[in-house]
Amino acid sequence: MKLHLNCILKISYNCILGYLMKDSRKIYKFIRAHIGSTQKAYLSKAVFDFSNKPFVYKKNEKENNNFPADFEGGLCISADFEMAWAFRYSKRKVDPLKMANKERENIPVLLKLFAKYNIPITWATVGHLMLESCNKGDHNWMHRIPYFDDHWRFSSGDWFDDDPYSNYQKDSAWYAPDLMELILKSDVKHEIGCHTFSHIDCSYKNCPPQVLDDELTAWKKAASKWGVELNSFVFPGGTAGNYEILKKHNVKIYRRNMNFDLAYPIIDQYGLLFLPSTSSFGKSYNWSADYYIYRYKKMIDKAIKTKTIAHIWFHPSIDSWTISEVMPSVLIYAADLREAGKLWIGTMNSMANLLGN
Ligand SMILES: [Zn+2]
Ligand SMILES: [Zn+2]
Numbered sequence: 001m002k003l004h005l006n007c008i009l010k011i012s013y014n015c016i017l018g019y020l021m022k023d024s025r026k027i028y029k030f031i032r033a034h035i036g037s038t039q040k041a042y043l044s045k046a047v048f049d050f051s052n053k054p055f056v057y058k059k060n061e062k063e064n065n066n067f068p069a070d071f072e073g074g075l076c077i078s079a080d081f082e083m084a085w086a087f088r089y090s091k092r093k094v095d096p097l098k099m100a101n102k103e104r105e106n107i108p109v110l111l112k113l114f115a116k117y118n119i120p121i122t123w124a125t126v127g128h129l130m131l132e133s134c135n136k137g138d139h140n141w142m143h144r145i146p147y148f149d150d151h152w153r154f155s156s157g158d159w160f161d162d163d164p165y166s167n168y169q170k171d172s173a174w175y176a177p178d179l180m181e182l183i184l185k186s187d188v189k190h191e192i193g194c195h196t197f198s199h200i201d202c203s204y205k206n207c208p209p210q211v212l213d214d215e216l217t218a219w220k221k222a223a224s225k226w227g228v229e230l231n232s233f234v235f236p237g238g239t240a241g242n243y244e245i246l247k248k249h250n251v252k253i254y255r256r257n258m259n260f261d262l263a264y265p266i267i268d269q270y271g272l273l274f275l276p277s278t279s280s281f282g283k284s285y286n287w288s289a290d291y292y293i294y295r296y297k298k299m300i301d302k303a304i305k306t307k308t309i310a311h312i313w314f315h316p317s318i319d320s321w322t323i324s325e326v327m328p329s330v331l332i333y334a335a336d337l338r339e340a341g342k343l344w345i346g347t348m349n350s351m352a353n354l355l356g357n
Contacts, residue, residue: 057258119334196215243272253348279312
């Protein structure tokens, strides 16, 4: 009888554990949605410190990571260069112009920092920022995304209603050729990646294919004036979808959120490479600089241990504290590992090139 009971208990335990593991991300998200920011900070810390985080992609046996034999693991950093465009339809109460100003203030500082440690990054750029000016009617040829209420809310007017249809001297939150120039003339060979032309939702649910198609055409047109090609792509607001259109425009590699944090670039069903986001820079919680640094170091160390890529991204409008107190220590740590021959550091495109894409 006792054996029987033990058996039942064991089976029940395994069932519950299996259920929790299978739906752990859903449960985690559900809990996060129902607690305050202090509890969120504790929860996030507990999960990071006591689980197997950062989670590594489990490849199937036939899969090959295609890295050169001596590849030790890598670090890729990308920044979503978007200025006011990203915040127009945000449900968070943020002022797009204020965010753009912060981004303007930060970018020269960030460029100096990356130059100091010789770390090239991918600037996932909103195409409109590459323009010096535009006129009313210039974007009329582009198909418009239908209204939606989802990650963002776009429920009235025209998608380009906030476009000042002027120039960067007058409206520097909507155009940034001066910052483009700074990035391109940096001593470090940064990459200009694509973050759509006007920061649209790319999901299948909200974005008809023609809309993304036009966005990428407009992006390429703006980029061609800078001698920049479309290679790497970052979905705005994590709104992944319309991969066929990325393929059509010869995107080589994209970044997206997945259920795991570390992987080598994986080939998707369309033959495109993608890298999962591992984490982002930014003061989300009131943790110490040391604790933040510890987390990023752990991600890099695990990438080396598992021969994967840690892909850390950020909004260039991030808080100054992260830029001055956290990022330098992480960058120097990574640069030292690279000098020791233990870590590859590069842009998304150079990662794709390394794999022969
Ligand atoms: Zn415009
Ligand atoms: Zn964005």
